[in-house]
Amino acid sequence: MDRDIGYGILRMSEGQRWHPYYLGNPVYAFLLMVLFQYGVALHELETERIRAGEISLADKRETLEGIWRKTRRQLLKDYVAFPLLAGPFAPLVFAGNMSANLIRNVWSYMIIFCGHFPDGAQEFSIEETRDESRGMWYLRQILGSANLTGGRLFHLLSGNLSHQIEHHLFPDMPARRYAEIAPEIREICARYGIPYNSGPLLRQFGTVVRKIVKLAFPPKGAQQDVVDDEERAAA
Numbered sequence: 001m002d003r004d005i006g007y008g009i010l011r012m013s014e015g016q017r018w019h020p021y022y023l024g025n026p027v028y029a030f031l032l033m034v035l036f037q038y039g040v041a042l043h044e045l046e047t048e049r050i051r052a053g054e055i056s057l058a059d060k061r062e063t064l065e066g067i068w069r070k071t072r073r074q075l076l077k078d079y080v081a082f083p084l085l086a087g088p089f090a091p092l093v094f095a096g097n098m099s100a101n102l103i104r105n106v107w108s109y110m111i112i113f114c115g116h117f118p119d120g121a122q123e124f125s126i127e128e129t130r131d132e133s134r135g136m137w138y139l140r141q142i143l144g145s146a147n148l149t150g151g152r153l154f155h156l157l158s159g160n161l162s163h164q165i166e167h168h169l170f171p172d173m174p175a176r177r178y179a180e181i182a183p184e185i186r187e188i189c190a191r192y193g194i195p196y197n198s199g200p201l202l203r204q205f206g207t208v209v210r211k212i213v214k215l216a217f218p219p220k221g222a223q224q225d226v227v228d229d230e231e232r233a234a235a
Contacts, residue, residue, distance in 0.1 A: 008048040009039065011215045013123050018218040021051065025216035029209075036105035041067045107157075110205050114148055115164030119207040120197040121146045141168035142189060146197035147182070148204060155179055165196065 010029055011022040032039040044063050049055045057064070078097040083090035122143040129140065148154075148162035155162050155178075163178035166185060173181075189196040 008043060008046060010212065012117050012211065014215070014219070015123060015125065016215075018215075023216055025212050029212045033106055033109040034102060036109045037101070038071065041071065110201065111148070111158045111161050113208050114201060114204040115145055115161060115167075117208045117211060118146050118197065118199070118204040119211070120195060138169060139194065141165070142185075142194055142196065144168070146199070146204060148201050149198055150201065152179075154201075165198075 045060050083094040086093040145164040145168045147165050160175035160178045163182055166178040166182055186196050
């Protein structure tokens with residue numbers, strides 16, 4: 001399973017084996033949303049491998065030090081240097097920077113998660129991608145991502161990542177051109193019967209939230225396995 005799914009923190013796919021840790025899925029998702037800039041940084045820690053005991057935090061010391069250096073500089077700039085420069089308006093600048101960072105984190109989280117995890121977005125195992133043809137690669141990009149509908153201002157505010165399908169198909173293309181090619185991609189998909197997942201932000205995000213909550217709990221069979229394991233341990 002691609003470790004980008006859930007950032008190594010969340011369970012976002014039925015293909016991820018359930019563990020009691022994932023009962024906190026909604027809480028982890030909320031924290032990731034409000035602290036998204038740090039969640040992205042921590043992605044490189046491979047927390048899922050640390051939890052599995054495959055590696056230790058000590059193995060990631062260099063990565064942690066790099067994250068801390070960058071985070072420390074940003075925190076000092078946002079919450080110490082700039083407020084001090086504002087003199088008597090320091091509290092307002094502090095609050096403004098905190099609010100701006102929070103809004104940016106929530107917005108980025110919503111845009112990115114709606115592009116990857118709403119209903120209809122398919123997942124593919126690493127095994128399924130081995131030896132795939134060029135055509136299958138393009139098909140996988142379409143099936144594994146989703147777009148958000150909206151006006152020009154909405155797309156601008158999303159950095160045009162609301163056109164996630166086009167972004168996956170042509171990652172090197174300037175983002176401002178995604179809207180230009182989107183109708184052509186949609187027409188090709190309609191011609192060949194390929195799903196083109198697209199919808200408004202609130203609807204797509206609603207399905208993401210539902211998935212996060214649903215996947216916090218084990219499938220019925222897995223739940224029985226957990227009960228059996230606990231009974232054996234008690235015996």
